Amino acid sequence: MxxxxxxxxxxxxxxxxxxxxxxxxxxxxxxxxxxxxxxxxxxxxxxxxxxxxxxxxxxxxxxxxxxxDEDLMFKMVFVVNMELSMGVGKVAAQVGHAAVGLYQALQEKNSWREMAWKWDHAGAKKIVLQGTNMAHLLELQALAMSLSLPTKLVQDAGLTQVEPGSCTVLAIIGEEEMVNNVTGSLKLL
Structure with a gap:
């Protein structure tokens, strides 16, 4: 198989x-x-x-x-909306959606493809963090975008544990120091 x-x-x-x-x-x-x-x-x-x-x-x-430039470290972070009280399997699935969606978005621009390549060849560091609620995820996304960091916000279809359109996970990728400017104060999941 x-x-x-x-x-x-x-x-x-x-x-x-x-x-x-x-x-x-x-x-x-x-x-x-x-x-x-x-x-x-x-x-x-x-x-x-x-x-x-x-x-x-x-x-x-x-x-x-x-x-x-080769000394720069890159990382991908996933900020989970903790207000939704999703089960562990649901969180895992939503983080998976965020990772795939962000990676697909990275293929749209040459500079982003280069970032994805550097991130991947430096070990593909991934961190899962706790976000407070949807407003918090949107605030973090706006800050990340203002720093020109690629993001992906996952909205659930609402077929299982959460309401349709719920923002479940925010994914951000970039140079580690820049990403830390956005998510450095959040707690690990």
């Missing part, structure tokens, strides 16, 4: 993507003296759009590494 977790699916996607590197773009990057493995990674991270975009990604990454 095939596992159905997101990690397995992402690994399968990455393996399939690695086989789909555009050979013409790869050759063009090699002609720019970009090492083959780095060229492949750049093409994967830019979704094989063009050799130019992959080259820009590669050279921007080198520039960031020279500036010490």
């Amino acid at each position: 095939k596992p159905t977790n997101v990690t397995y699916e992402l690994c399968v996607y990455e393996m399939e993507s690695q086989q789909e590197v555009n050979p013409v773009f790869l050759q063009q990057l090699r002609e720019l003296d970009i090492p083959e493995e780095a060229a492949k990674q750049a093409l994967l991270h830019t979704q094989n759009v063009s050799a130019e975009e992959a080259a820009m990604y590669y050279f921007n990454k080198l520039e960031n590494e020279e500036e010490g």
Whole structure:
């Protein structure tokens, strides 16, 4: 029986993507003296759009590494609406919805894809925290958005334990210090 977790699916996607590197773009990057493995990674991270975009990604990454950017730590936090008194299984499902939704949103912008890649390759740190109520989650989301941090607010369909439209979990990702500016005072779940 095939596992159905997101990690397995992402690994399968990455393996399939690695086989789909555009050979013409790869050759063009090699002609720019970009090492083959780095060229492949750049093409994967830019979704094989063009050799130019992959080259820009590669050279921007080198520039960031020279500036010490590789020392930045990233984390994803999940703030659970404690007012709803959800069961442990419901909380787990809602956090799962938040994680998948936020990760999907990260694929919409190049800078966010880069953040997702750095977060993933630095250990994919995830923290679950307690939020007071829906107003608290909305306040945290507004603060995160004002700091240009990607967020995902999960609203429940209301089929089981909570009312339809209830805000159950807020997910935020970003550089650890920035995320701590938003959620650093909250208690662990």
